[in-house]
Amino acid sequence: MATILLVEDESAIREMVAMALERAGHRVRHAESSEDADAAIRLSKPDLILLDWMLPGESGIDFARRLKREPNRREIPIILLTARGEESDRIKGLDSGADDYVAKPFSPRELVARVKAVLRRVQPTTAEEPIAVRGLVLDPVSHRVSGNQEKVVMGPTEFRLLHFFMTHPDRVFNRAQLLDNVWGANVYVEERTVDVHVRRLRKALSPTGHDDLVQTVRGAGYRFSAS
Numbered sequence: 061m062a063t064i065l066l067v068e069d070e071s072a073i074r075e076m077v078a079m080a081l082e083r084a085g086h087r088v089r090h091a092e093s094s095e096d097a098d099a100a101i102r103l104s105k106p107d108l109i110l111l112d113w114m115l116p117g118e119s120g121i122d123f124a125r126r127l128k129r130e131p132n133r134r135e136i137p138i139i140l141l142t143a144r145g146e147e148s149d150r151i152k153g154l155d156s157g158a159d160d161y162v163a164k165p166f167s168p169r170e171l172v173a174r175v176k177a178v179l180r181r182v183q184p185t186t187a188e189e190p191i192a193v194r195g196l197v198l199d200p201v202s203h204r205v206s207g208n209q210e211k212v213v214m215g216p217t218e219f220r221l222l223h224f225f226m227t228h229p230d231r232v233f234n235r236a237q238l239l240d241n242v243w244g245a246n247v248y249v250e251e252r253t254v255d256v257h258v259r260r261l262r263k264a265l266s267p268t269g270h271d272d273l274v275q276t277v278r279g280a281g282y283r284f285s286a287s
Contacts, residue, residue: 061085061086061087062086062087062106062107062108062175063086063088063089063104063106063107063108064086064087064088064089064106064107064108064109064110064175065089065090065097065100065106065108065109065110066078066081066088066090066091067091067092067093067096067097067110067111067112067115067120067123068090068091068092068112068141069092069093069112069114069116070112073112073141073164074090074092076168077110077141077168077171078090079168080168080169080171080172081171081172081175084172084175084176086175089104089106092115092116093115093116093117093118094115094117094118094119094122094123094126095117095118097109097111097123101136105133105136107136107137107179108136108137108139108175108178108179109127109136109138109139110139110141110171110175111123111138111139111140111141111158112140112141112142113141113142113143114142120140120141121140121156121158124138124156124157124158125156125157128156128237134157137178137179138158139158139159139160139161139162139174139178140156140160140161140162141164141166143163148279151278151280154232154277154280155232155234155280155281157237159178160174160177160178188200191223191226191227193226193229193273193284193286194273194286195207195208195270196212196226196265196268196270196273198219198222198223200223203216203219205219205222205264206268207265207267207268207269207270208268208269210267210268212264212265212267212268212270213264214260214261214264215260217242217243217257218257218260218261220242221238221258221261222261222265224241224242225273225274225282225284226284226286228284229284229285229286230283230284230285230286230287231283231284232280232281232282233281233282233283234280234281235251235252235254235255237281238254238281238282239251239253239254258274258276258282261274262274273285273286
């Protein structure tokens, strides 16, 4: 069971979504604006935020960007709810730091499935547990990587980058987010450094055919595809 903060100003949608989530076993808290959501998060941090793009006052996408800049709240997963369905809007939504994007109208069953998928993706992986995706295995303890049981050789930065990707699958990260999470917030290097190491990582994964797992999301950043 997860606690979900639903930030939606339309009462009909709010009631429909809340009913579906509660039937799925989740606890639902409500907010009608980013200001209300701020207060709710200060009171108790939710496991996930369902966030409408079009809110009174501060928009949902601006609120998402603000949350992702705050160290104590940036790890809360966000699913954007919006009537905007164009590809450019989806990219803009994901670039704001959202973990998923659901266009209106949507079915309650689809939304519950999306919530379940995001919660499953963001579950922390224990530090000593090997991570396996489509024949690619990373062992955090021995610092070894193998692909289809063949040894994969890479540098320490590429290893840290791959580890971050594999523990955060199917989420889009821009260069600044990757720098903060892989290099560290207090390390001052150019954002284009990320591109260099992504290329090196793909080159290391190429012999075993796993280079396609590291995907470029045009205009948004990079994603590790586990599906």
